[in-house]
Amino acid sequence: MAFREIRFHFKDVTDQTLSKELNIEIGQPFGWTMDSIMRGNFKLYSGNEVKGVNLVNLICHSTASEVKLMETSQNWKTEEWQIGLNTYNCTIAKDFNIFTGSRANKVTQAINLFLEIAKLSDLPQMNTLIRQVNEKLNDSLIEKAIVKADKEWKALLENAWKYEKIIEEATKKT
Secondary structure (H helix, E strand, C coil), rough: CCEEEEEEEEECCCCCCCCCCCHHHHHHHHHHHHHHCCCHHHHHHCCCCHCCCCCCEEEEEHHHHHHHHHHHHCCCCCCCCECCEEEEEEEEEEEHHHHCCCHHHHHHHHHHHHHHHHHHCCCCHHHHHHHHHHHHCCCCHHHHHHHHHHHHHHHHHHHHHHHHHHHHHHHCCC
C-alpha cells in the first residue's frame, strides 16, 4: 500500500456547523492540493512501513472541543501519529480563528500546519511528503484546488437534491 489521500478535518463537538463550513472552505481544497502534489508519484509514498495504510488524516479539533473531549475521555491525545484501520491519523487542537485572510491563505495555513505536525511522524513516507509539498506547493495549485473542490461540492449537492426528489416522488406513490 501507499499513501493515496491526505486529509485535513475540522471537528468541533460544540459547533458542528462551524466544522462543516471549515471542512468545505479549507478541508476540501487542502485535499485537492495534496492530491495534485502527489499525483503520479504514489510509489514514493509506499513501503512496508505503510502496509495497509492509504489515508492520512490530520484531525483538527477546536480548543472548545478539546476541553469537552478531555472531560469525557481519559485517552484523549494530541500530536501523536497512530496507525488505524487503513489510516494514519493525528489529532490536534487549535483555535480555529488562526485561519485568517483569503480562502487561499487559509488553505496555505492548513498545509503549513499539516507540515509542522507531519514532522512528528517517524515514517519515511511522511518525510518524502513534506519534501514534495515544499518543492511543489504554489499559489496556482491552491487556486486550482479551490475551483476543483467547489465544483465537486456543487455536484454532490446537486446529486443529493436529485436523490431527495426521487425519494419524495417514490414516497408519494406508495
